[in-house]
Amino acid sequence: MSLATDAADQPTLYKRIRADIEKRILTGEWPPGHRIPFEHELVARYGCSRMTVNKALSELAQADLIERRRRAGSFVRRPQHQSAVLKIADMRAEITALGRAYGYELTGRKLRAATAADRDRLGVKKAGKVVAITCRHSADNVPFAIEDRLIDLSSVPDAAAADFSREPPGSWLLHHVPWTEAEHTISAIVADDRAAEALDIAVGAPCLVIDRYTWRSARTITAVRLLYPGDSHRLVARFKGG
Amino acid sequence: MSLATDAADQPTLYKRIRADIEKRILTGEWPPGHRIPFEHELVARYGCSRMTVNKALSELAQADLIERRRRAGSFVRRPQHQSAVLKIADMRAEITALGRAYGYELTGRKLRAATAADRDRLGVKKAGKVVAITCRHSADNVPFAIEDRLIDLSSVPDAAAADFSREPPGSWLLHHVPWTEAEHTISAIVADDRAAEALDIAVGAPCLVIDRYTWRSARTITAVRLLYPGDSHRLVARFKGG
DNA sequence: TTGACTTATATGTCTAGACATATAATCGTG
DNA sequence: CACGATTATATGTCTAGACATATAAGTCAA
Incomplete structure (x- = not known):
């Protein structure tokens, strides 16, 4: 030895x-x-x-x-610039993990040539086709979050034929786009009429907003805005290492 | 060769x-x-x-x-559970990085034996002394965030003698506690009277709340609640790797 | 004092072997 | 067919060397 x-x-x-x-x-x-x-x-x-x-x-x-x-x-090494690992699993996993029943409802789906606003939102210059999707996630039949998403079809052509009436686009993308990078922007707003109705909360109630841009190898895939009721939902981030 | x-x-x-x-x-x-x-x-x-x-x-x-x-x-490997790296540098660095003038104001400081509420907030069972601090951070003389912090003196005895009238407790801790773990909880609320006045915003305006618990080797160090005006501030998280 | 040159040294990378170990695949047996 | 034993194999770890290379530190001249 x-x-x-x-x-x-x-x-x-x-x-x-x-x-x-x-x-x-x-x-x-x-x-x-x-x-x-x-x-x-x-x-x-x-x-x-x-x-x-x-x-x-x-x-x-x-x-x-x-x-x-x-x-x-x-x-x-000295403790790095403070950073946190923010777990944002896909909505189904997130809600299921809470031990609650996951519900999903597609509220809108449009296939169109990218407008100037779409291109701006996706951060691309070239025109192309996009899919615009709005949907709602619920936990135990209570609205949990509403989603407003844009998918760039030139990056993910398969998305044109995908059936989002049963599977949420987030899950679908997660299983069809193997490797991604993303940027999140988190902010707070108060609910307007439309959000209040969709989330079944009062107008003026606080909401947490997550804007997420996802891309793969410098190619934009999707832009999504998630709106959560701010008093009921919490984002938990665990941070390690300074 | x-x-x-x-x-x-x-x-x-x-x-x-x-x-x-x-x-x-x-x-x-x-x-x-x-x-x-x-x-x-x-x-x-x-x-x-x-x-x-x-x-x-x-x-x-x-x-x-x-x-x-x-x-x-x-x-x-298949893309891991989605996670994001959320950069939350200390306030001075954050504001300085935006090219704005950093301002700091200590609004309250108390040294006391831990109350039941304090112990609960820090997640500790044993009683001990704590420092409770409230302060305000500003950027270009505009309120940027208010902070409400509790430091466990049994973990960081030096904090009792530290002068927080000039240096924010976050910076102080960052330089005195070399390695930490933390958990963040992010939510949204609407400003109450006190928050509205301190942040110079309207009552009912949306605010982003970050609750952060920091510890080191299973020992709680500090609990802090940061309140940002929700319409002006954004948390940006960059995520890599699926 | 300062700048240019030299040297010593710790890490960076690599080799051609070795034995350990977990486990997928195969083979036998009841 | 089901199940236990055997075997083959890919990874896991380790060695005792080697040469490469960046650079801190020392040396010496202007």
């Missing part, structure tokens, strides 16, 4: 090294800027080859926990 | 292998579920050792782009 441990070491050695270092960083024992021991020191401490500690350190670097600089060493 | 390329290969070989595979996944050429070539096939294709392709594949696995299964092979 060339391992430095006498006890049974469940995880593999490089994972143990990684976990050891991670622990010291997370507990603050090694604060941001602190220099991690050199590879050759860790090699001596753990009695293994350099490739093994290198693998541990490389993974920590990939996870942005440390920064590695040639000739200088490896250093604990 | 054992490299399979004749052209000058700027990046290193394993990075090129990783990029090649990543590209095929991102363009959809290899859809979710597709089996990546076996390591020994990639070894043959690139004319390198197994460790080199293994490093490329390991990094893709760490980035959740592929999933590796013993004996079966490596497979393109």
Whole structure:
């Protein structure tokens, strides 16, 4: 046994090294800027080859926990610009996860040549065909959110033939467009007449608005606006790492 | 030269292998579920050792782009549960980044033994001392957000002596608490009398609310509620990776 | 003091092997 | 056919080297 441990070491050695270092960083024992021991020191401490500690350190670097600089060493990174992971699963999953019955209703569907407003909303210059969809999601038969969506058919031609009367466009896209990037803008408004009626709330009640633009490899796919009743719905974001 | 390329290969070989595979996944050429070539096939294709392709594949696995299964092979992962990276920098940075003048005003500060409400809000059971702070952030002398914060002194004893009349508690904590986890809850409300006056908006105007709980290694540090005028402020979240 | 040159060193990448281990596939048996 | 045992195989981890390369630090001259 060339391992430095006498006890049974469940995880593999490089994972143990990684976990050891991670622990010291997370507990603050090694604060941001602190220099991690050199590879050759860790090699001596753990009695293994350099490739093994290198693998541990490389993974920590990939996870942005440390920064590695040639000739200088490896250093604990300072907490990144604060960022949060905001879970926005598709509506069905979101509502189902709450243990509530999911309901869906297509309220409008139009196929048309892109208007100037459409192009502006999708952020594209070229004209093309689009599908405009409005629909409503409900939980236990209570309105949960209304959706107003535009899909660029030049990016997703299949969407022209898709049947959105049963499957919500968000789910459909999620299963047909394998990899996406998106930008969300979250704001608050008060419900106007139309929103109030669709969501069964009072005019002037607060609403949470999420505007989401989704694209794939620099190609716009869809723009969607979701309107939630603000007092009943909450977006939960979990954030890790500074 | 054992490299399979004749052209000058700027990046290193394993990075090129990783990029090649990543590209095929991102363009959809290899859809979710597709089996990546076996390591020994990639070894043959690139004319390198197994460790080199293994490093490329390991990094893709760490980035959740592929999933590796013993004996079966490596497979393109299906787009994860949709998640967004929500940037919420500290207020000064946020406002400064907008090119506006940052203003800060401490409106209240109390040091007290934790009340039942405080303990509930911080999610702790044991009693202890807390600091309660209210303050206001402004951009170009226009109210930008009001903040209502509770700091657990048993986790951050230094906060008792900190001078929050000049430095906002958010910035102070960010620089004194090196590593944190947090949970955000985003909702919408309409402004009540107090909020309307502090933010200089009309009663009944929409407001964006962010409740943030921050802790470090399972230890609660602070709970904060931020109130933004909903029509002027926007939270932008950028999301990558399905 | 400053700038240009040199050197030492820590990380970056890679190899050609090795054995471990989980598991899909196959084979036998009741 | 169902089920348990066996086998083949792809990944997981590790070694003991090697050379490449960026750069901090030291050296020396203007």
